[in-house]
Amino acid sequence: MKVSEFKTAGKLITGLGAIKALADEMTRLGIKDCAVVTDKGVSSSGLLEQVLALLPYPPLHIIDDIPPEPAVNIIEAKLNDLRENKVDGIIALGGGSAIDSAKVLAATYDHSGSISKLFGENTLSERRLPLIVIPTTAGTGSEVTNIAILSDPKAQMKKGIVSHCLLPDVAIVAPEMTKTCPPSITAASGIDAFVHALEAYISVNASPITDALAEKALKLIFNSLVHAYNNGENLAAREDMATGSLMAGLAFGNAGVGAVHALAYPLGGRFHLSHGMSNAVMLPHVLKVNAPFCQDKLYCVAKLLKVCERHHSKDEAIKLLLIAIEKLCRDVDIPASLTPFNISSSCVGELAEEASKVTRLLRNNPKQLSIEEIEDIYRLAF
Ligand SMILES: NC(=O)c1ccc[n+]([C@@H]2O[C@H](COP(=O)([O-])OP(=O)(O)OC[C@H]3O[C@@H](n4cnc5c(N)ncnc54)[C@H](O)[C@@H]3O)[C@@H](O)[C@H]2O)c1
Ligand SMILES: [Fe+2]
Structure with missing residues (x-):
């Protein structure tokens, strides 16, 4: 250890x-x-x-x-x-x-x-x-x-x-x-917390302690975010979200976050997308590229979140996990692409150049990404 x-x-x-x-x-x-x-x-x-x-x-x-x-x-x-x-x-x-x-x-x-x-x-x-x-x-x-x-x-x-x-x-x-947090902020900051837990879990710096925190955070957030979004007065959902985001903070504060955050940073800096929203939009696209490099961890997440059945293979379970995460984002009205934000795909090169400088986070990612790979991920997001 x-x-x-x-x-x-x-x-x-x-x-x-x-x-x-x-x-x-x-x-x-x-x-x-x-x-x-x-x-x-x-x-x-x-x-x-x-x-x-x-x-x-x-x-x-x-x-x-x-x-x-x-x-x-x-x-x-x-x-x-x-x-x-x-x-x-x-x-x-x-x-x-x-x-x-x-x-x-x-x-x-x-x-x-x-x-x-x-x-x-x-x-x-x-x-x-x-x-x-x-x-x-x-x-x-x-x-x-x-x-x-x-x-x-x-x-x-x-x-x-x-x-x-x-x-x-x-x-x-x-x-x-x-409780007074408006639905759009509940959604974006809630997905941010989910990303914290997930990126900490698959981080190269994860430890048994951060894993335990991330696992519990993933479960709490996955099961409560939609309820908190649909009814801000739902105190049980708000409680689970508060605990989940705290545990996710403890996990990523020690294991670090990775490429989702690194690719989100230039969207915030250049186009003023909120931190939560930029992470939420990038999440499924980065995860598809990361998946082959953290299969065991993602398989654990799929089982933990009960998005697969016993008979599913590891590959099938991970596909189901990616589908479930896309659905979670859809259920809280997070756009699946950058298009609604009036960001032109001609910026991909500049975005990738800026993201590639966020080495503090990229080094935690399960796959080390080249600038060309980062460009490809941004292209997927259009
Ligand atoms: N330090 C860290 O570890 C860390 C981690 C992730 C993100 N961040 C940073 O945090 C910032 C984003 O924070 P955020 O997502 O919490 O949103 P935020 O603090 O930017 O707040 C967003 C909006 O929600 C409103 N709001 C917040 N709570 C409310 C409530 N209870 N009732 C009514 N309105 C409420 C605020 O007034 C604001 O207009 C970004 O700058 C991001 O980079 C920091
Ligand atoms: Fe974040």
């Missing part, structure tokens, strides 16, 4: 009503004058008000306008505003966009220099501000990962900052916080 390290947030508090632990956790971490980081969609859904009512002291600063898929220059401006306030902790409330922004703000509060210089791995050494995160989507798993993803408008790319400093002190995963 290979030596591996398991990274997660300092403490996980989960389950319906977990949000009530917020005040105690702030006291434990010595947070009195906090900044709350969220976005307009989350605040207009009433969640911000709900969380503000739980704080032991009023917040010193509120950032409530983090845009979806935030750009690095916007976070730099927010950091300047934040530094004018002597805050002693950060509470993030939102989906991956608000959480990633808060992770970067907390880690760079005492850091001089521009945030765009921090893209890459281990570029930060210390975070002094305590950080509590509360996800409202299910989701990115960002509450337990050491990654923050920002758009780099100059490079027209989504880029990651990877550092132990980005692991939150506390993640509070309260499924009721996702």
Whole structure:
């Protein structure tokens, strides 16, 4: 067995009503004058008000306008505003966009220099501000990962900052916080979570621990996403999705994600497709190319998700799995191709060139892809 390290947030508090632990956790971490980081969609859904009512002291600063898929220059401006306030902790409330922004703000509060210089791995050494995160989507798993993803408008790319400093002190995963999530966000972020579990499971860095987490996450998400999509008030489905996306985050935060994510990045950076949507559209196409290189793992997934019968061969079971995944995407109204997004197939060469630079993720993929193979996958997506 290979030596591996398991990274997660300092403490996980989960389950319906977990949000009530917020005040105690702030006291434990010595947070009195906090900044709350969220976005307009989350605040207009009433969640911000709900969380503000739980704080032991009023917040010193509120950032409530983090845009979806935030750009690095916007976070730099927010950091300047934040530094004018002597805050002693950060509470993030939102989906991956608000959480990633808060992770970067907390880690760079005492850091001089521009945030765009921090893209890459281990570029930060210390975070002094305590950080509590509360996800409202299910989701990115960002509450337990050491990654923050920002758009780099100059490079027209989504880029990651990877550092132990980005692991939150506390993640509070309260499924009721996702009830107001609109169906389209439930679908895209839910498929993103499914991709996290699947890519972690077939990653070359998978371990028995990440496999166990990924298997449970795959089952929970596969069986609940459509129910959460069709009826946002279905609390049982929301609970399974919240747990599934958390477990998927724990799996991929340690085993990594692969080519689906690498090929999704340029779609976000160049064409502003959301992270969830770009992953969801690329998933079936990348999986077809990966399948021969992770047959045993995909066979396990097919059996786990009960999409095949005992008499089916391994090949047949994998075909049935691919059909079931395409159906899952269809059932939550995710387009099967890039055509509805007004992306021209003439961009395939540029997209492939950009995706091929995401070596941080491509190296986790069960098949090492050449730039020509990446181009072929994009062509399949038109
Ligand atoms: N750090 C990581 O490990 C990691 C992993 C995957 C994705 N990401 C990043 O996360 C971002 C995407 O995050 P996301 O998919 O969670 O979406 P998001 O945070 O961008 O939110 C999408 C929209 O949904 C709204 N919303 C979120 N929760 C809501 C709720 N409960 N009620 C009403 N509206 C709600 C928001 O206001 C926003 O308009 C991308 O930038 C992506 O790159 C990070
Ligand atoms: Fe993702």
